Amino acid sequence: MKVLVIGGDGFCGWPTALHLSDQGHDVIIVDNLSRRKIDVELGVDSLTPIAPIETRLAVWKEVSGKTIGFEYLDVALEYQRFLDLLLSERPDAIVHFGEQRAAPYSMRTPAAKRFTVDNNVSGTHNVLCAIVESGQDIPLVHLGTMGVYGYGWSGSAPIPEGYLTVKVPTPDGDIDREILHPANPGSVYHMTKTLDQLLFAFYAKNDALRITDLHQGIVWGTQTPQTERDERLINRFDYDGDYGTVLNRFLMQAAIGHPLTVHGTGGQTRAFIHVRDTVRCIEIALSNPPKRGEQVSVFNQVTETYRVRELAELISKITGVEIANLPNPRKEAAENDLNVTRDRFVALGLNPTTLSEGLLSEVRDIANRFKDRADTTKIIARSVWNKGMETSPDLVK
């Protein structure tokens, strides 16, 4: 099928575009390159040396014989061009990664908060609006986040996949109602994904759009079988305080001998998924869209859960690097349990990569190999949820 991948130059988008191309799909990347531009703004760079998008596409053509298209286009700001693309290309599906995706960045400054809201909401709404205006039946797969659920809301019950049935008291006794899991976002970024959910619910109801929302955990790992085929296809690896995800940050810190930066007690339990599984999940979701008129289809896209301090202890044990407990720049519970339902992807054949399988190659092939590219002044998290929540000066000069 022909698939538009919005945000197809990013951390999840790029390996997804390659995976789908490798599987024989006709892929067109739509990207405004905002992720690379934010690196410029923050003065940071991927630990891995990522090639420009044009090089990436040329190399992929060279190693696979397959062409991936590219449109330099901002879906939040260039509605008419995006609509024209739908009308000329008539894609069979759209995968939408085109959102600012770092919680710390979304709390960094008023400008970053506003960019996150304006970019994510207008972008997602434009995609929905353009599908309706195109008159085409184009299923949409969107990357949500586990963070829409918050943590600890449902007691001992596992977090369901999107919906749950609750009892509502009435004068005639309790009645059962299925509701979208109540939203409890922990950052402006996560909040935008809770807004997306309401956009999706409306367009599914009013226009019978076929929408899948994937509530993904924290992604770790770097490479997929496709990005490994040539050095110039390498995926990005963020380690900075804004964009680095926790496990990748620990791996890079260990590689350079920097203390592992645990915020608060490290008792936060989070859900994880390897980027290799992300791309498989996207493909499964593309193959299983809801029917027209059905409600938004929600999957929890996670494979394992860990406490942050468990991860730090694991890496510390492997590498001998110490752990530094720093103040927490986020407003969040110090400790939480996490029990996530993830039956839908398992039922559709996902066979996950576990931490125990993938960790050593990450240490060897990525963190140790590229450690000389690290800028140690970018490691400490500097974005805070409220004034006064600053964590620490740099730990290593």
Added chain:
Amino acid sequence: MKVLVIGGDGFCGWPTALHLSDQGHDVIIVDNLSRRKIDVELGVDSLTPIAPIETRLAVWKEVSGKTIGFEYLDVALEYQRFLDLLLSERPDAIVHFGEQRAAPYSMRTPAAKRFTVDNNVSGTHNVLCAIVESGQDIPLVHLGTMGVYGYGWSGSAPIPEGYLTVKVPTPDGDIDREILHPANPGSVYHMTKTLDQLLFAFYAKNDALRITDLHQGIVWGTQTPQTERDERLINRFDYDGDYGTVLNRFLMQAAIGHPLTVHGTGGQTRAFIHVRDTVRCIEIALSNPPKRGEQVSVFNQVTETYRVRELAELISKITGVEIANLPNPRKEAAENDLNVTRDRFVALGLNPTTLSEGLLSEVRDIANRFKDRADTTKIIARSVWNKGMETSPDLVK
């Protein structure tokens, strides 16, 4: 106190600004005049001859001796100017009406859908972000809508004021959880107000902002004691298919002998409030903000409920004008009951104007008096929820 009224030139905003000024508050209107510009776009005009904002303010000064300030400013597009205004004026409270508020307009075209989302979400988020950045403790009162709740969700239970407690099943038995009433918006406009709710919840939680959200019913009536003090202070009265609210439309239709346009069976039950009560509710809400750290305070701002066909029959009986049953351009239930909790405003002293008290003066002083200004080509609703839902050609040439 010093109050900024965002959208203070509009249908609810203008009488609110005058009421607050009359009560001795120091009022500054912030408005981009977008409502007047949309009239230009649609080629329609208020049935009542509204004066330019500068005239309005000069006349108010003349009749009351009081000055109302005015900033021509778009909160969705001019963040820095709005922040500067907070820093220089240091208001004690903000009332936020600055959103595109017509459901039919929000479904009219892709451009109107996008404007509604972009204007309402970015505007509301900018207001929240600027309050935080200003470092000031400024309570915010926002106009929501009963439409966030949808209709018929809670069985025989009345719609609560914002929150309800449900039972969530867990392996250890049901647990009680208070949730924001699930959102079920019926248009892109209503959807934006459900997005606002999530913005408010986040900023109340993360930044301890003090926010009141008023879920208002359909406003009817035109004048308040303040707008009646001079012809040039008159409030707007919309009768067109996009902005006219149902009861005002019937009144104008009756005045010119146009059939009363009921869509579908007219079995839709809706909640109503006179504009005179709107301004009192705003004042009550300003006097009773939540404390810092408390959740968003939600009021249902309604006084009566009627089925649309009951209203049509009432007006038809008074005036002798016939009823025209037209196809419904909206996706909505043909018939619904509506039982709304509105205890909070009643407890705080609201003594509502009922239809039986206010209707005749509306017929006499507004609809009949200004009927020669009506453009009969703008009466039929032309905005449709999906292609193919068009209702009717003009009924009167």
